[in-house]
Amino acid sequence: MGSKQLEQHFLLGGWRRVENTFNWPRLWRKISGNRFNLLILLVIIALSPPFFFHFRLRHFQQMQLKSCGWIANPPLVCAHGGDSINAFPNTMAAYHSALLARVDCIEIDVSRSADGILFALHDRDLQRVSANHTARVGFWSKKDINELDASLHFPGVRDDQKVPTVEDALMLVSNRVRLVILDAKVGPPLYEKGLAKDILAVVEKTNCFNCIVWAKNDPLLREVSRLSPDTSVGYIIMKDPTTGLRSNVLRMKTAKVVGVYHPLIDEKLVRLLHGRSKKVFAWTVDDLVSMRDVLSNQVDAVVTSNPSLFQQLMDDTRIQCLEEGFLLP
Known part of the structure; x- marks a missing residue:
C-alpha cells in the first residue's frame, strides 16, 4: 500500500x-x-x-x-372613665376633659353604695383615693363617698374631682356623645340583687337613650333585658383570672355588643362576632402597639384611658394611608 x-x-x-x-x-x-x-x-x-x-x-x-381598612368605618373612641390620663377616673374633671377631646363615647363605672346610691366609681379607684386597699364601694355610704377628693392625685387639675353619682355623670355627658357605656360593678354585700332595677331607674330618669349596660355578670344583664327589652346590653369576653381560660364567645343572643379584652382580639374572633350581628368593643387599650393591633382588626369601638393618644394615632395612620394611595371604597 x-x-x-x-x-x-x-x-x-x-x-x-x-x-x-x-x-x-x-x-x-x-x-x-x-x-x-x-x-x-x-x-x-x-x-x-x-x-x-x-x-x-x-x-x-x-x-x-x-392597616387602613378601618378608615371607611372608623371605630368609636370611648373614654374609659373619661380622660383618665389627665384627671382622676370617673370624676367630672375626667368627663370634661374627654368631652373637650370630642370623644364618641364615654364609659362610666357603676357601683352601688351601702345606702343604695349609684356612684360613678370602681373599687380599685376607691381604694386608691381613700388609701384603703380593702375598701369596697358597697360598704361605703353616700356621705363617706362625698367626702372623697381625688385632687391630690392630679393637683394641677382645677375642675371638680369629687366622685359624682351616676345620675350627675349622665346628666353631663349623655347628650354630648354618641354612646354611653354603663359598666356595672357587682359586689358585696348585695351583689346583683336589685341592681338591674336601680340602673334602669337612673337611665330612665336621665333619658339616656344612648346608654348601653355591660358587665362581667351575665345574670345581671339578663335581668336588665328582662325588665327593659329595649335597653341595649353587652357581655364581656376575658380570661378567667384563676384558670386562664377564655370565656365563651357566643352567648346571650339578645346582646348586640361584646366587650372583648383586647389581647384576645384577632381577625377570626371579629369575623365570628360580626357574623352574628354583634359589635366588637375592645377594652382597655392604652398603649400604641395595642391600639394599632385593634385598629388593624377593625373593631367597632375602642375603650381607652388615653383617648387623645388614640385619636392622634388614627389621624396619623389615616394621613399615611392616603399618602400611600389607599383608596376609600
Whole structure:
C-alpha cells in the first residue's frame, strides 16, 4: 500500500471513528432540547418580574387593607372613665376633659353604695383615693363617698374631682356623645340583687337613650333585658383570672355588643362576632402597639384611658394611608 493510500486509509478510519464516537441524530436532539430548555428559561426570566411585581403588589395591598381598612368605618373612641390620663377616673374633671377631646363615647363605672346610691366609681379607684386597699364601694355610704377628693392625685387639675353619682355623670355627658357605656360593678354585700332595677331607674330618669349596660355578670344583664327589652346590653369576653381560660364567645343572643379584652382580639374572633350581628368593643387599650393591633382588626369601638393618644394615632395612620394611595371604597 502506497503512502497516499495509507494516508487515505487512516483518514477514512479516523472519520469513521469520529462518526462512531458522535451519534449525530442524538447530538442534534440534545442541541435542540437545550435550545428548547433555553427558550423556556428565557420565557421564565422574562415573565418573572411581572409575576413577582404582581404578588408583591397583592401582598402590599393586603397589608395596606389590614392597616387602613378601618378608615371607611372608623371605630368609636370611648373614654374609659373619661380622660383618665389627665384627671382622676370617673370624676367630672375626667368627663370634661374627654368631652373637650370630642370623644364618641364615654364609659362610666357603676357601683352601688351601702345606702343604695349609684356612684360613678370602681373599687380599685376607691381604694386608691381613700388609701384603703380593702375598701369596697358597697360598704361605703353616700356621705363617706362625698367626702372623697381625688385632687391630690392630679393637683394641677382645677375642675371638680369629687366622685359624682351616676345620675350627675349622665346628666353631663349623655347628650354630648354618641354612646354611653354603663359598666356595672357587682359586689358585696348585695351583689346583683336589685341592681338591674336601680340602673334602669337612673337611665330612665336621665333619658339616656344612648346608654348601653355591660358587665362581667351575665345574670345581671339578663335581668336588665328582662325588665327593659329595649335597653341595649353587652357581655364581656376575658380570661378567667384563676384558670386562664377564655370565656365563651357566643352567648346571650339578645346582646348586640361584646366587650372583648383586647389581647384576645384577632381577625377570626371579629369575623365570628360580626357574623352574628354583634359589635366588637375592645377594652382597655392604652398603649400604641395595642391600639394599632385593634385598629388593624377593625373593631367597632375602642375603650381607652388615653383617648387623645388614640385619636392622634388614627389621624396619623389615616394621613399615611392616603399618602400611600389607599383608596376609600
